[in-house]
Amino acid sequence: MIIGLTGSIATGKSTVSRMLKEKGYPVVDADEISRQVVEPGSIVLDKIADVFGEDVIDQNGRLNREKLGSLIFKDKSQRKKLNEIMHPAVRQEMIRQKESWLEKGFNTVIMDIPLLFESKLESYVEKIIVVTATPAIQRERLIARNSLSGEEADARINSQLPITEKEEGADAVINNNDTLEETERQLDVILAKWHALP
Numbered sequence: 001m002i003i004g005l006t007g008s009i010a011t012g013k014s015t016v017s018r019m020l021k022e023k024g025y026p027v028v029d030a031d032e033i034s035r036q037v038v039e040p041g042s043i044v045l046d047k048i049a050d051v052f053g054e055d056v057i058d059q060n061g062r063l064n065r066e067k068l069g070s071l072i073f074k075d076k077s078q079r080k081k082l083n084e085i086m087h088p089a090v091r092q093e094m095i096r097q098k099e100s101w102l103e104k105g106f107n108t109v110i111m112d113i114p115l116l117f118e119s120k121l122e123s124y125v126e127k128i129i130v131v132t133a134t135p136a137i138q139r140e141r142l143i144a145r146n147s148l149s150g151e152e153a154d155a156r157i158n159s160q161l162p163i164t165e166k167e168e169g170a171d172a173v174i175n176n177n178d179t180l181e182e183t184e185r186q187l188d189v190i191l192a193k194w195h196a197l198p
């Protein structure tokens with residue numbers, strides 16, 4: 001079974017993804033892959049520098065993520081340009097990793113894809129788990145984790161579909177407003193119901 005794990009920014013996908021890894025499930029992580037495809041010297045990074053300027057590359061030839069983030073989260077047309085450069089490479093690698101886990105004999109593969117709905121990737125997976133939190137908690141956690149202003153946090157939140165729309169498209173919803181134990185309990189109920197063994 002291929003399970004898609006998604007949510008909105010800072011609602012707790014990576015937290016649930018970590019729990020799944022601890023339980024022995026293989027996880028294909030789109031955020032991690034989107035870091036791999038921009039390694040120094042990569043074609044994708046060269047294209048990003050062409051389009052967004054050499055300013056987004058630091059002295060060591062690495063992507064300055066903070067700088068690029070400040071350009072794309074507040075501007076839809078810039079975000080579209082970045083997505084067009086990065087997403088084909090990210091998708092190709094996601095599929096490669098998924099196939100590789102299946103070949104190794106795993107029964108269930110988790111695909112952690114923040115933009116599953118925005119990028120219309122529902123067909124990549126068989127079941128969808130949406131990790132949600134109230135807007136106030138989401139905003140608070142995002143500001144704390146990324147040291148952002150309220151305005152910057154709102155721009156990032158608004159760069160994605162509303163979480164309520166994502167919940168409607170889910171096969172199961174995990175409410176991550178409470179303790180991690182409570183979140184894990186909800187996860188265990190879903191996995192048992194779907195008979196999803198690693």
Ligand SMILES: CC(C)(COP(=O)(O)OP(=O)(O)OC[C@H]1O[C@@H](n2cnc3c(N)ncnc32)[C@H](O)[C@@H]1O)[C@@H](O)C(=O)NCCC(=O)NCCS
Binds near residue numbers: 034079083
């Ligand atoms: C703009 C970048 C450099 C900012 O890096 P930063 O380290 O600050 O953030 P990180 O990569 O950890 O992403 C954090 C979260 O932001 C959200 N996010 C990232 N990119 C996007 C995007 N293009 N549109 C909407 N939300 C996004 C996701 O919820 C993601 O989980 C980076 O997010 C990026 O390369 N984005 C483009 C690739 C992409 O779309 N990634 C999302 C999954 S494929």
Ligand SMILES: Nc1ncnc2c1ncn2[C@@H]1O[C@H](COP(=O)(O)OP(=O)(O)OP(=O)(O)O)[C@@H](O)[C@H]1O
Binds near residue numbers: 009012013114142
């Ligand atoms: N139940 C919880 N209680 C307290 N803090 C939490 C809880 N769940 C997550 N957090 C914290 O909230 C922040 C956001 O969680 P996490 O990084 O898992 O979100 P995410 O959905 O993966 O975000 P992104 O889309 O940005 O990758 C992190 O700093 C995390 O430690």
